[in-house]
Amino acid sequence: MITISAFAWVPDFAKGQVRDLRVRWALEEAGLPYKTHLLEQGDQDKPDYRALQPFGQVPVFEEDGLSLFETGAIVLHIGERCEALLPKEAKARAKAQQWLVAALNSIEPFIMNVALIDLFYADEEWAKLRRPSAVEFMNKRLDALSSALGDKKFLDGDNFTAGDLVMSTVLRILPAIAERDPCLAAYIDRCTSRPAFSRALEAQLGDFREAA
Ligand SMILES: N[C@@H](CCC(=O)N[C@@H](CS)C(=O)NCC(=O)O)C(=O)O
Structure with missing residues (x-):
């Protein structure tokens, strides 16, 4: 199962804007189910999270032993399984x-x-x-x-x-x-x-x- 990281809390102005939205959207386009790993305040600075995301940001994408950060890289990776995102031609x-x-x-x-x-x-x-x-x-x-x-x-x-x-x-x-x-x-x-x-x-x- 694909897991993406996201924040458990952000200020109101950021709700609907946090960058895991791009990845959720790509996964929805691709019809791929996923679950979320919600980070509490401070979790992003812990060594196990920094090992996945050096800058302590969300989102991180994880599947089958692969972990990826940067929304651009993640959306391109998901696009490999979705022709609507990345045409085959x-x-x-x-x-x-x-x-x-x-x-x-x-x-x-x-x-x-x-x-x-x-x-x-x-x-x-x-x-x-x-x-x-x-x-x-x-x-x-x-x-x-x-x-x-x-x-x-x-x-x-x-x-x-x-x-x-x-x-x-x-x-x-x-x-x-x-x-x-x-x-x-x-x-x-x-x-x-x-x-x-x-x-x-x-x-x-x-x-x-x-x-x-
Ligand atoms: N270039 C990164 C930016 C990710 C990013 O800015 N994430 C924000 C949330 S929208 C974040 O985690 N901010 C906390 C921080 O930078 O410490 C990407 O596209 O994945």
Whole structure:
């Protein structure tokens, strides 16, 4: 049985956002059952957990003696068993992988620059000075993404892939992104209206409720 790690508790603003959601969603798309290993406060710093996840973060994926960290790597691994996530055709598969890496490498860091300021440092003087340029840079990337998406349904055409799964979870981090750009808003809706997303979200929120 696949096990993924997740937090037993997070502040309200993080519920529905914690990165195990991506992995739950991929598992739901693939129709693979899983259970969760819920970490209590401090568990992520214990040596046995650090041996699985050097940075003490969630999620960790475990199955049959394999343990993996980094959501991108985990979603790609799950995609090996799900053609809806990673098409079998070589070029389409490469494109799906490309968009997944772009989400994590070219978009997420710039969204996180702004999210961290807003969530944790909003009252700091340095954050007030830094925020406008962080927002400007993020918006440049988002505008480029929006142009690349154009009037396509998904990043690489008509079919949802692992690239869209990760990209849409990245774009959900800041609600202001959808408020600013109707094209990205519609794209996020198309991705997250998939039944597998609803099941994943409900499972994450359900774990928080049960652990409370
Ligand atoms: N790049 C990692 C990021 C994982 C991550 O940031 N996890 C957060 C929860 S959303 C976490 O565990 N934060 C606690 C910490 O960093 O100490 C991935 O995609 O798996």
